[in-house]
Amino acid sequence: MKYHRVLVEAIVFSLTEIFEKGRQADKVIEQVLKSNRKWGARDRGFIAENTYEIVRWWRMLDFVTGHLGNPSYLDFFAAWQLLKGNELPPWTEFAHIKPAAIRQAYEEAKKSRKIRESIPDWLDEIGAAELGTAWEDELHALNQTAPVVLRANTLKTTATELKEALASKEIFTEILSGLPDALKLKEKKNVFQTDYFQNGQFEVQDAGSQRIAPMLDVHPGMRVIDACAGAGGKTLHLAALMHNQGRLIAMDVEGWKLEELRRRARRNGVSNVETRVIEPKTIKRLRDTADRVLLDVPCSGLGVLRRNPDSKWKMKPNFLTQIRQTQYEILTNYSQMVKPGGKLVYATCSILPSESEDQVKRFLAEQGAKWQLLEEARTSPARDGFDGFYMACLTKPL
Template sequence: MRLHRNLVFAVIDGLIEIFNEGGYADKVIAKQLKRDKRWGSRDRSFIAETTYDIVRWKRLYAEIADVKEPFERKDLWRLFAVWCTLRGIKLPDWPQFEETPTRRIKGRFDELSNTRKFRESVPDWLDELGQQELGDKWDAELAALNKQAPVVLRVNRLKSDIGALQTALAEEGHETENIKPYKDALQLQERANVFTTEAFKNGLFEVQDASSQLVAPYLDVEPGMRVVDTCAGAGGKTLHLAAQMDNKGQLIALDIYGNKLKELKRRARRAGAFNIETRVIDSTKVIKKLHNSADRVLIDAPCTGLGVLSRNPDAKWKLQPDFVEKIQATQQSILKDYSKIVKPGGKMVYATCSILPSENQEQIKKFLKTEEGSDFSIEKQKTVLSSESGYDGFYMCLMVKKDKA
């Protein structure tokens, strides 16, 4: 591989913003990709994938390069030199790479690979927490979460089906494959920006990880029901629910962030999902008005996001130990408040994209012992580990509310 100076500078500039200025990797990379209109898809792939790679392996590379945060610009060039050396990429004769000790880099890599927190590049506290909660499964899970996430699409069954979508994408140059047992999913054979395709613009699909696609079917919805998605965000699962309801019935999407619900409305128009009504949770009245009224309730709860590190590698550096405690308190509060929306005989799914039992099974156990949870019982629950599925880590639990009739 021949390195191009302007592409490498874009990577270095992006890393400064992510590591030193608190920028979110996806937003920073999106901005960097717009720097030069002449860049082709291969150039943009290099910038995105190299930046994500160095973010993912920050701790390991910093240990090898013997640099500490906050990084100076010359430190980031050293991280980049480590990235190149470990991939067998010849360093060009640029001033930034003078006296790069390639043999020492390989030796340090071999040495540090014996220690998990360096080998898998995680903070001490997170390594300890994962070991404490997952035990023997933590090693394999960490390794899986450090792999680049595949691009998975979900067919929008309001407008298409798997076969028709595969054909449409193939005509635009994108080959896909079915992945079992995910009945609505297609996986891209080669990474690409599918948002520019006519198939996407026409609402034939959404980009959604295979594990995330398990959540909406878990809720067991039927056309004509009243369904409430309480933490809808920009609506990935809301749109999946709308398709499963065949656009029949009422689907209420709630969130505390109005801008996310605006994005959901835009996506719903493209998808042809017209049974969705959005409501911003700007006071307790919004929830109270819905008490005991819904056949189905989805709580896709805010969480640490530890199950999706493969697509959000910067999260492990932004997460702090105190956030874990805070988010668990929020999860329990949401469970108690939003469960009141379920009518007697109705069902509720609590889901997270975390792999920690303390955010998942333990939260459900605690909830069932509360006054609000006393009328609920578990129908089924599922933990999806990246190391076993090859996709995001997820948890989902389906509960039934006692019918008082």
């Protein structure tokens, strides 16, 4: 393959921003791709894919380039190309790279899971402790490239209609069984440039995530609260399931996220959403008022590592301790908004039981007969091929 210096330099710049300035990988790549309008789809794909993959395999690449002394970002790029089976260009910057040494080091790397699967020691230990033998398969699956899944906005179209419309633009998809609104792309395409996205006929939403809103069992005319709404992916799904009827309150502690939600809601043709920034008295005022409450709580994000590979390098052990405490505080406090006879769904995008099943068990044990577990489910990257989500539906008896 032919390498262009400006594209490789863009990758090195992106890695510098991510690892030295601590910026989020997706934000960096978005900025870099906008910096040169002359780049075509292939150029943009080359930059984005290589940057994400080098971030994903950072520890392994650090190991296989270790013999170089103080390897540079360019050395990591070179090693990654060699491990993919590509030849390096005859640039002076690569003169010191010995392909045989890289490949030999990679054989050594395979002997250690934490190096082979490129994960920090402490995360590997926690994963093994909580998941046992299943950790190996889940970790491996979390290092694969995530599929692109769309959710047809049923306020405007159906999955079948959307599938046909996208095919007319040579964007081919397949319908996923068990998820009536989901379409998986057969190959990656920039779907955001299509009129169908601009007109709000679909959102990009992982198949695992699409299982959460239906579990809440919403109906038109209900009063529903999405209490950790963020930018609103699940809020929009709830609005569609409610047929735009009833009252849907989307709340978050970050006002800028709710602004993004309002923008997306306009595009989706959603008119029953009201946004509120969470303040000290917000929960108290809404006590016993909601038919349904969704708590998609902050978490480690270990279930979505495929999409955010930089998070495993930025996360610290004390963060997990803190986030578990935050999760439980949200569950105990925000659940008070559910009225008797109502339902609550507690969800995380984590594969760790300590953030998921264990939190629900503790809550039920402490609440006694005030709450009952109706169902719980989990999506597994290793088993299902989608992101790792946990979801539990609880009810507050009359």
